[in-house]
Amino acid sequence: MARPTGRRPGPSGTREAIRDAAARQFAELGYDRASMRSIARDAEVDPALVAHFFGTKHELFVDVVELPFDPADVVPALFAGAREELGRRLADFILAALAVPEARRRIVGLVRAAASEPEAAKMVRELLSRELFARIVEQLGVEDAELRANLVGSQIVGLVMARHVVGLEPLASLSDEAVARAIAPNLQRYLTEPLDEG
Amino acid sequence: MARPTGRRPGPSGTREAIRDAAARQFAELGYDRASMRSIARDAEVDPALVAHFFGTKHELFVDVVELPFDPADVVPALFAGAREELGRRLADFILAALAVPEARRRIVGLVRAAASEPEAAKMVRELLSRELFARIVEQLGVEDAELRANLVGSQIVGLVMARHVVGLEPLASLSDEAVARAIAPNLQRYLTEPLDEG
Known part of the structure; x- marks a missing residue:
């Protein structure tokens, strides 16, 4: 017999609700001030459930820290068009991501977490290096691609x-649109123009 | 009769020791994790003295938040040379400041504080707007100088x-030197070149 659909979600819904609340709190409060208790309150679950599903705050952070897009799809798509318009495509992509509240929360959460705590900074560095920079480097295919x-x-x-x-x-x-115009040529220079002529 | 020179500084020395410790802790731990107690320990004074001199952590932060150089001197000096080398002069100046440990601590402390807490972000925004951006805008003397x-x-x-x-x-x-070459043309574009052609 099917159980009535109540306000409280099932196990996988609960897990997702906790992850969403954690992403929100890490973005809004920063890593340090977000607590297992405040995340539980936001997700409307018992704090013990947060610990049950995710362990420590650190482990919850590792689980929640992710980019709001899949770089394996996004990076090759950005590089697919004309090389001289790469900066503009990248600017448009980032600004479109930042215009979506959930994606903006994740990106701001990553930046704030990186600034708040050396452990978090290390995780953000590893995430960016592994997921994002490695793919950009592969697509650029030049000697100083990591620096770019x-x-x-x-x-x-x-x-x-x-x-x-x-x-x-x-x-x-x-x-x-105005921000994209302002930053696109600077991104373009970093990606494809000489870097040692300043 | 002169008192013997001991380890413990006098009142103005104590005040400075607390300010130095606070700047260090805000930079190293971030605003949230630095506490009146940890700052007192670092300064080797009683926590009650920190409160006596500065009030709350927030008030101590406001007191400590300052740029490690005087923009009233620095900005006109940066603008004194050839306009087309402004980006390079600015890059060199920032990198020289970041090479001095005490100045780097202050700058990193400002950035980390801005990311950790909305109140701190507001203070950093006001500091930058009032002390730095207003002077750059005055020197640039163009319509979109604030945005630049x-x-x-x-x-x-x-x-x-x-x-x-x-x-x-x-x-x-x-x-x-390599960082200055890499970023100078981008700073130059933001300062003096058209921003709506991306």
Whole structure:
């Protein structure tokens, strides 16, 4: 006999509810101030359930830390078009991701976590290196591709900080189209132009 | 009669010791994890003295939050030379500041504090706007100068995150000269070139 559909979700729904709450809290409060208790409250479950499913806060963070897109699909797609428009395609992709609340929360959460705690910074570094930079390096196929990927990362992290964490104006309120035009040539230079002529 | 010079500093020395310890702890632990107690321990004073001199952690942070250089001197000096080498001069100046441990601690502390807590982000935004961006805007003297200052800020914050917080390699280990060459043209574009042609 089917159980009535209640407010409380089943085990897999509970797990997802906890992960969503954790992603939200890590983004909004930062790693340090998010607690197992506050995450449980947000997910409307008992704190013991959070520990049961995920172990420690650190383990929960590792589980939740992920990019809001699959780099295995995204990176080759970005590189598929004209090489001289790569910076603009990358800018458009990042700004489109940041326009989706759930994806923005994840990205801001990653940036804030990296800034809050050396362990979290290490996890973010490993995630970026393994999932994102390695694929960009493969697609670029040049000798200094790792450095180029780092420089692109620095501009994107800085943009997330400036627009979504610190809220610098007028940048934070600028249209995505205007931001894309402003940053695309700089991303393009980091990706494909000489880096030793400054 | 002069008192013997002991290990424990006098009142103004104590105040400075607390400020130094606070700057160090905000940089190393982040705003959230630095506590009045840990700052007192680092400064080798009683926690009650920290509260006596500075009030709350928030008030101590406001007191400690400052740039490790005087923008009233630095910004006009940066703008004094050839306009087309502004990006390189700015890159050299930032990298020189980051090479001094005490200055690097302050800058990293600002970036980490901004990421950890909305109140701290607001203070950092006000500090940057009032002390730094306003002067850059005045010197640039163009209509979209505020946006240009924001974009420069985004690249510099991103560089600090990538090199000194997350530790992206090879960027983190690259020589200052190579980093300056890599970022200077991008800073130059943000400062003086058209922003709507991406």
